[in-house]
Amino acid sequence: MKAIRIFAASLIVLLLCQCGSGxxxxxxxxxxxxxxxxxxDKFNGNKTANGEKFSNSKLTAAHRTLxxxxxxxxxxxxxxxxVVVTVNDRGPQKQTRELDLTKRAFMEITDxxxxxxxxxxIEIIK
Known part of the structure; x- marks a missing residue:
């Protein structure tokens, strides 16, 4: 009986959390x-770390470990x-930066x- 009450309480909390912001x-x-x-642009045509051909017109990114x-x-x-991007390369070289985006991805989100x-x-999409 206690397990059922715990499950029900957990379910209520979960549902309430999902209703918060809309x-x-x-x-x-x-x-x-x-x-x-x-x-x-000088990197266009080079191979990325996963072997793909790099293109600044795609929606991809470089990350050190993901x-x-x-x-x-x-x-x-x-x-x-x-913007949603896919990791296909290693980098960036500058340690203070978390990602290198393609030019297309960067320009889609900048003013x-x-x-x-x-x-x-940065959010990881499942």
Whole structure:
């Protein structure tokens, strides 16, 4: 009987938590206030760490440790614009940065096309 009460209470808490904001959760927050940049055009055509041909027109990203194929939702903190990318490379080289995005992905979420970095929230999409 005690197990049934615990299960029922857990279910109620779970349902209440999902009703809070009205926003649909899209993934698990991996990192908040992370700095990201984008690839220079000179890398077009080079092989990525997973063997794919790099293209700045795709929606991909480089990360130091996340598994290839991991899908990430990257949200610009300044304007709340987001983009979904797939990890297919290793990097970035600069230690203060969490991701290198393709130029296409970066430009989809920035308001200032002349700025080379953004502060973002990164979520892992299942």
């Amino acid at each position: 926003k649909k959760a899209s993934g698990n927050v991996y990192k908040r206030n992370a700095e990201v940049s984008y690839y220079a 598994a290839f194929g991991t899908r990430l939702k990257v949200t610009n903190l300044a304007n709340d614009k987001s 200032n096309k002349n700025h080379g970095t953004l502060r973002v929230t």
